Amino acid sequence: MNGRILSVVGGMFLLTVCSKGDQGNAAAAPAAPPAPAAPATSDPSADGGTITGKIKFTGTAAKNPTIDMSEEAACKAKYPSPPTEEVVVAGAANALANVFVYVSAGLPANAKYQAPSTAVVLDQNGCRYHPHVLGIMVGQNLEIKNSDPLLHNIKAIAKKNRGFNVSQPNAGMTRDVTFSAPEVMVNLECNVHGWMHAYAGVRPDPFFAVSGADGSFSIKGLPPGTYTVEAWHERFGTQTATVTIAGTESKTANFTFAAH
Ligand SMILES: [Cu+2]
Structure with a gap:
């Protein structure tokens, strides 16, 4: 032997x-x-089901306030006409952009999803945030970037996550932050420029989207199931819909908010 x-x-x-x-x-x-831990179901494959929809509003939305950038010439110079805040960003036929849409219930309780290794970028450019509304996974990097040659100080106001306060005095500065818990939404604001607001929807899974300029959104790769889909808008509040997905089918969930 x-x-x-x-x-x-x-x-x-x-x-x-x-x-x-x-x-x-x-x-x-x-x-x-x-x-060994159970393998994380990280990759919402193209095999899953899809929820798509369009978001619009009825009625007349209040005008977005015009931003007085006279004290920030470098920002002001980036706009041909005075910029406004982005509370209600409407497209043709009252399409509503910047709505965070996500699966709020219905995924398997034990499902774990790995955050992508790519960062979500939040750019401070022209003294506004780009994007204005974003979705991100727990543990995924949020790269905060300053494209303006002046001081921004971004502050996170959160209930389930630890807040942060990041000062970026110069153009080209970047800082990565992460969120440790799901939260819809984390409010982001600039301590220097009172008109700067952004919102981050933090999720434990990849099943979320932000409506585009035409009000449309798409959530892909869902396993079969019955889901509660919630749509959040910073001014018009939230709405939910129930959507059942079987196999790889595509379902529609449209949302209509009442403007106020
Ligand atoms: Cu700022």
């Missing part, structure tokens, strides 16, 4: 002893390597 076989046999014997020890007195068992 050579040494290698002996060692394997010895290992097996040890394993048996450990296993018995676990039943009787777990604390006495020598530390064994932890069992």
Whole structure:
């Protein structure tokens, strides 16, 4: 019998002893390597179901306030005409942009999703945030970037996450931050420019989207199930819809907010 076989046999014997020890007195068992975690279902594949929809509003939205950038010439110079805040960004036929749409219930309770290694970029440019509304996963990097040659100080106002306060006095500065808990929404604002607001929807899964200029959104890769889909808008509030997905089908969920 050579040494290698002996060692394997010895290992097996040890394993048996450990296993018995676990039943009787777990604390006495020598530390064994932890069992590998269940693989994370990280990649919402193209195989899953899709929820698409359009978001619009009825009625007349209040005008967005014009921003007085006279004290920030470098920002002001980036606009051909005075910029406004982006509370209600409407497209043709009252399409509503900047609505955060996400699956708020219905995913398997034990499902784990790995955050993408790519960062979501939040750019401070022309003394406004780009994008104004964003979605991000727990643990995913949010790269905060300053494209203006002046001081921005971004502050996160959160309930479930730790807030942060990042000062970026110069153009080209970047800072990565992460969120540790799901939260819809984390409010972001600039302490220097009172008109600068952005909103981050932090989710434990990749099933979210932000409506575009035409009010449309698409959430892909959903496993079969019945889901609550919530649409959030900073002024018009939230709405929900129930959507059942079987196989790889595509379902529609449209939302209509009442302007006020
Ligand atoms: Cu600022």
